Amino acid sequence: MLSIKELSYAFQHNGVSKSIFQKISMDVKAGEFVSVIGASGSGKSTLFKLIAGLLEPNEGQIWIDGQQPEKGLGKVGYMPQKDLLLPWRTVVENVLLPMELAKENKQRKLTEIREWLSRFGLAEYENAYPHELSGGMKQRVAFLRTIMTGKNLLLFDEPFGALDSLTKRNMHTWLLELWGDLQKTMLFITHDLEEAILLSDRIYLLPSAGEEIQEVTVNLPRPRKTELIYQSEFIAMRKELEWLIQDEK
Ligand SMILES: Nc1ncnc2c1ncn2[C@@H]1O[C@H](COP(=O)(O)OP(=O)(O)OP(=O)(O)O)[C@@H](O)[C@H]1O
Numbered sequence: 749m750l751s752i753k754e755l756s757y758a759f760q761h762n763g764v765s766k767s768i769f770q771k772i773s774m775d776v777k778a779g780e781f782v783s784v785i786g787a788s789g790s791g792k793s794t795l796f797k798l799i800a801g802l803l804e805p806n807e808g809q810i811w812i813d814g815q816q817p818e819k820g821l822g823k824v825g826y827m828p829q830k831d832l833l834l835p836w837r838t839v840v841e842n843v844l845l846p847m848e849l850a851k852e853n854k855q856r857k858l859t860e861i862r863e864w865l866s867r868f869g870l871a872e873y874e875n876a877y878p879h880e881l882s883g884g885m886k887q888r889v890a891f892l893r894t895i896m897t898g899k900n901l902l903l904f905d906e907p908f909g910a911l912d913s914l915t916k917r918n919m920h921t922w923l924l925e926l927w928g929d930l931q932k933t934m935l936f937i938t939h940d941l942e943e944a945i946l947l948s949d950r951i952y953l954l955p956s957a958g959e960e961i962q963e964v965t966v967n968l969p970r971p972r973k974t975e976l977i978y979q980s981e982f983i984a985m986r987k988e989l990e991w992l993i994q995d996e997k
C-alpha cells in the first residue's frame with residue numbers, strides 16, 4: 749500500500765539547510781493501522797506532507813499502490829494537525845468539500861454522508877456550523893471528511909491531540925468500534941503512547957537526527973476495547989515503548 753524508501757528531507761531557511769530526517773524507510777500494508785510517534789519537531793507532520801504530496805522529498809522514494817505520487821497529487825486522504833473546518837460552511841457542506849474539489853456528484857454522496865453522520869453521532873448537526881459544535885464533534889467532522897475522500901490510505905495528524913482525556917477515551921471507543929467496518933489503511937500521528945498501542949497494529953518511532961527509525965509490533969488481539977489498557981500485556985507494551993523513547997533522548 750505505502751512504501752517509503754530511504755527518504756530524506758531538509759528545510760531551507762535563510763539559505764541554511766536544516767535536515768529533518770535522513771534515509772528513513774517504512775512500509776504499510778493494506779488494511780493496517782500504523783502509528784507514528786516521536787518527539788516534537790522530529791518531523792512527523794513533515795513526513796505526512798511528503799506522503800500527501802504537499803512537499804517533495806530531497807532524496808528517496810514514496811510509493812503508494814505501486815505508484816510514485818507527483819507533487820500535489822491527491823492519492824491519500826489527509827487530516828492535517830489542526831482541524832480545518834471552514835467556519836462559513838455547515839457540517840454537511842464541510843464533509844462534502846473533498847467531493848466538490850474532485851468535481852464528483854454531491855447529491856449521490858449525500859445519502860452515504862447522512863448514514864455516516866448518524867454513525868458518528870452527528871445526525872442532528874448536519875446543518876450546524878462549526879462554532880456550534882464541541883471540540884470532539886469538530887474532530888469527528890474533520891475525521892469523516894477525511895474518510896469521505898474515498899481514498900484507501902488515510903493520514904491523520906494528531907486527530908485527538910487537542911481533546912481532554914475523557915473525550916479522547918470516547919473517541920477511542922468509537923474508532924475501535926468503527927475500525928472493523930472501515931476497511932481503510934491508516935497512518936496516525938500521536939504523542940499519546942496509550943493511544944498508539946490501543947489503536948495500532950504497528951508503531952514507528954521517528955528518530956531524532958541521525959538515528960535509525962524503530963518499529964514495534966502490537967500483538968494484541970482485535971477487536972479491542974479501551975479496557976485493554978489495564979491488562980498486563982498492554983502495560984508491558986507501554987513500558988517497552990517508554991524505554992525506546994527514553995533511549996532516543
Ligand atoms: N515550512 C517550514 N520551514 C522551515 N522549517 C520547518 C517548516 N515546517 C516545519 N519546519 C521544521 O521542521 C521540523 C519538524 O517539524 P514537524 O512539524 O514535521 O514536526 P512534528 O514532529 O510534527 O512536531 P509536533 O509533534 O510538534 O507536531 C521542526 O524543527 C520545524 O521547525
Ligand SMILES: [Mg+2]
Binds near residue numbers: 792793905
Ligand atoms: Mg506535527
